[in-house]
Amino acid sequence: MAEFDRSDLKKLEKLAKITCTEEEEDKLFHNIKKIILYVEQLSEVNTENTPCCNFVTQLQISNVFREDEVTPSFAKEKFLENVPDHIGDMIRTPPVIDQ
Amino acid sequence: MKLFACSAKQLHEHFIKGDFSAQQIIEYFFQRIQTFDPMLKAFLCPLYERSLKKAQLLDQKRAQNKPLGKLAAIPIAIKDNMHIQDVITTCGSKFLENYKAPFSASVTEFLEEEDAILIGKTNLDEFAMGSSSEHSAYFPSHNPWNLECSPGGSSSGSAVAVAARLAPLSLGSDTGGSIRQPASFCGIVGFKPTYGRVSRYGLVSYGSSFDQIGPFATNALDIGLCMEVIGKHCKNDSTSLPLPQENYTENLYQDLSHLTIGIPWHFIEAAPEKTLKNFKESVQILKDLNAKIIDIDLSVLKHSIATYYILACAEASTNLARFDGVRYGLRQKANDIDSLMCLSRNYGFGHEVKQRIMLGTYVLSSGYQDAYYKKAQKVRTKIIQDFEKAFALCDVISMPTSPTTAFKLQHIQDPIEMYLQDIFTISANLAGLPAISAPCGLDENQLPYGVQFLAPQALDTLLVKMAHLFETKTKSNEFIPPLFNKESEK
Numbered sequence: 218m219a220e221f222d223r224s225d226l227k228k229l230e231k232l233a234k235i236t237c238t239e240e241e242e243d244k245l246f247h248n249i250k251k252i253i254l255y256v257e258q259l260s261e262v263n264t265e266n267t268p269c270c271n272f273v274t275q276l277q278i279s280n281v282f283r284e285d286e287v288t289p290s291f292a293k294e295k296f297l298e299n300v301p302d303h304i305g306d307m308i309r310t311p312p313v314i315d316q
Numbered sequence: 317m318k319l320f321a322c323s324a325k326q327l328h329e330h331f332i333k334g335d336f337s338a339q340q341i342i343e344y345f346f347q348r349i350q351t352f353d354p355m356l357k358a359f360l361c362p363l364y365e366r367s368l369k370k371a372q373l374l375d376q377k378r379a380q381n382k383p384l385g386k387l388a389a390i391p392i393a394i395k396d397n398m399h400i401q402d403v404i405t406t407c408g409s410k411f412l413e414n415y416k417a418p419f420s421a422s423v424t425e426f427l428e429e430e431d432a433i434l435i436g437k438t439n440l441d442e443f444a445m446g447s448s449s450e451h452s453a454y455f456p457s458h459n460p461w462n463l464e465c466s467p468g469g470s471s472s473g474s475a476v477a478v479a480a481r482l483a484p485l486s487l488g489s490d491t492g493g494s495i496r497q498p499a500s501f502c503g504i505v506g507f508k509p510t511y512g513r514v515s516r517y518g519l520v521s522y523g524s525s526f527d528q529i530g531p532f533a534t535n536a537l538d539i540g541l542c543m544e545v546i547g548k549h550c551k552n553d554s555t556s557l558p559l560p561q562e563n564y565t566e567n568l569y570q571d572l573s574h575l576t577i578g579i580p581w582h583f584i585e586a587a588p589e590k591t592l593k594n595f596k597e598s599v600q601i602l603k604d605l606n607a608k609i610i611d612i613d614l615s616v617l618k619h620s621i622a623t624y625y626i627l628a629c630a631e632a633s634t635n636l637a638r639f640d641g642v643r644y645g646l647r648q649k650a651n652d653i654d655s656l657m658c659l660s661r662n663y664g665f666g667h668e669v670k671q672r673i674m675l676g677t678y679v680l681s682s683g684y685q686d687a688y689y690k691k692a693q694k695v696r697t698k699i700i701q702d703f704e705k706a707f708a709l710c711d712v713i714s715m716p717t718s719p720t721t722a723f724k725l726q727h728i729q730d731p732i733e734m735y736l737q738d739i740f741t742i743s744a745n746l747a748g749l750p751a752i753s754a755p756c757g758l759d760e761n762q763l764p765y766g767v768q769f770l771a772p773q774a775l776d777t778l779l780v781k782m783a784h785l786f787e788t789k790t791k792s793n794e795f796i797p798p799l800f801n802k803e804s805e806k
Contacts, residue, residue, distance in 0.1 A: 234657045259688075262616070276774060312652060
């Protein structure tokens with residue numbers, strides 16, 4: 218595995234949408250690099266012919282469906298209570314599409 | 317009468333018999349919270365007015381001879397990552413400092429349907445990521461056995477509240493050990509049910525294939541009482557198992573002669589000598605109860621921390637993507653949508669949360685997914701298979717809960733050293749197994765040890781009954797931290 222470097226951290230900030238200060242980046246870089254090195258021990262484990270674990274419990278491995286019935290949900294006002302900035306029912310944000 | 321020393325069941329009976337009103341009980345415990353919580357910092361938000369109203373309504377209900385729930389008048393503290401409608405849920409984060417829950421979690425609804433009184437929201441490591449309470453955005457909590465020590469985490473406040481007798485019952489959540497490890501550090505019983513036994517609806521997700529809600533109590537029968545209420549199928553959680561509600565408090569075991577206990581000696585040998593010595597004492601208790609003890613091979617568990625941190629962080633990176641500052645939570649000023657999200661997330665999340673999100677993003681990213689995420693998925697399968705092989709030879713597996721007793725706050729700075737605190741607890745989450753931590757004596761500094769019992773999936777009642785029998789030998793339900801083994805002054 219290629220070694221984790223600073224440019225990898227920058228890529229992660231972009232993917233995870235978290236912009237860090239330089240000081241934060243130092244500590245994060247140091248720690249993440251250490252952890253990645255630690256988890257690389259898994260390459261020693263023989264997993265040939267071992268399937269991925271997709272269901273942690275064998276007690277129910279089928280999709281859970283319900284009838285397509287309209288049931289009451291919450292009043293809009295309940296959701297709007299937590300919206301940082303809204304006009305009526307609409308959530309207001311800075312521009313999404315570049316002009 | 318020392319109400320603080322009563323079990324949840326005893327308090328409930330006092331109320332039913334009319335020895336105390338619900339209002340008296342609630343005011344008594346709020347007096348304790350007012351006196352003792354400033355030094356413990358278990359609570360983020362005590363719910364005094366809400367609880368008082370509920371208590372008064374309950375007293376009226378009893379006066380009118382209406383049927384009363386099986387948890388009537390029992391004060392219960394709730395980890396602050398579970399919703400109570402119209403109450404703030406912070407998840408121990410700045411991001412959700414002002415977030416008012418629009419609905420109640422299924423578990424809090426079930427508890428209130430049985431007339432329990434939810435007395436407050438407790439402190440946690442931010443978004444349940446941590447093992448010490450030091451990652452709470454607000455403040456660390458303090459261990460009632462030694463205030464300079466961590467109470468463990470991430471369900472720190474819930475463990476502290478019960479251990480210091482500020483409430484007889486509390487709820488926590490366990491993703492990698494976050495109920496069992498603080499239970500061990502605080503000298504109380506903590507139970508992680510089978511994955512899917514308790515509804516996750518209304519629990520803020522961290523690692524969706526690992527998270528389970530479970531109770532803390534001073535004794536195993538109170539754990540059982542709580543499980544009889546919250547351990548049921550929920551239609552709002554599609555991972556909720558279609559199992560019937562079970563009885564945890566009847567047909568109790570007289571001894572353990574019907575059980576074979578498997579111990580993975582090779583795996584736990586790496587624990588410090590003092591912990592091993594205490595663990596061997598717990599094994600002797602099991603032998604005294606006529607259990608058969610055998611050695612089992614679970615050497616694959618040495619990879620459990622690595623497996624867990626890849627998978628849980630991957631799931632966390634997805635689950636926490638919803639916190640973008642758009643629809644709810646903290647929002648930083650910005651001129652474009654991307655900056656709004658990036659700045660809000662940077663400001664709102666603490667260091668540990670950012671670290672785990674980035675790690676999760678890395679292991680899921682193109683070019684790395686096979687080597688890390690898919691590989692960890694396969695090792696998880698191996699862990700599940702090895703547990704199955706072990707349970708073909710034994711009924712219960714026992715290990716220490718934690719490699720050490722409570723460490724001092726700020727003592728552990730290295731991330732790997734902190735993650736290794738969960739070496740004995742994490743495998744139960746990887747395999748979806750029920751697991752309980754029961755107190756098992758004190759070390760030379762009067763800090764509690766915990767012993768852990770694991771069972772195959774769905775055998776939750778076996779563990780609670782086993783912990784109860786174990787407790788009849790250790791009398792751990794009578795151990796109260798000296799600083800809090802007294803009435804609060806008015």
